[in-house]
Amino acid sequence: MIALDTNILARFYVADPADPEAARQRPIAHRLLTESPQVFVPLTVILELEWVLRAFYGFADEDFVRVVKHLLGLPNVNVEEWSRIADALAWHTEGLDFADALHLLASSHCTEFISFDDRRFARRAKRLAVTPAVVVPAK
Template sequence: MRSVDTNVVLRLIVADDKAQVREVQTLLQNEVLHVSLTVLIEVEWVLRSAYGWRRERTAEVLTVLTDLDGLDVEEAAMVRWAAGRLAEGADFADMIHLVAARHMSGFVTFDRSLARGAGEDAPLPVETLGVS
């Protein structure tokens, strides 16, 4: 299995280069492609910053990616959780940090919005420092 870069995933999503889209579709017909958590962080950032997508649309597309035939999305169930939090207003990269740390005993931050964004069903306890 090969892993793909952000630009490959983006071609699937935005389909803004027909030749590149065909190349990606051909790959998907012949093999399963791995999408890492780090690539997903960048995909969300590019969709928001370069394409001006709203968080709800981005969250929906990220969720669809987790079920797309031919893609092996790392921690797909947890990515769906993070996309749901994104749709509710959380920072996607912060939520993916929690996903990546989920086997730890906790996550420590000074960022109060990260803790709020994670919600009650976070994959691990989030501790906010500097709060009395």
């Protein structure tokens, strides 16, 4: 089994005709994902992929969700903690930041998730009734 880094997935899912390096790497990424008998994608790679697609390539939330759902559906691809990623995608489509959704899901055994600077996160988590509760400590 081989493991893939974020840049391989980005090259697979993003056609960047302005980048000659991307044009050279895209067929390799395609071959790795479609011809390798078993591929492993770490959870951290999915988290980084969301950032790369959003911040660097300007992907909308729904496009990122579509990419990850496609990846999760490839028969030869084993994504670490795929069920947590699927749950995070669901919360993400409901308005939570993808990373925040992953943080909450990883903390499901806790009673609260404390964050200093993210009142919007706390409001959205409360609206969605997700657990643990997101708490911003008083000053």
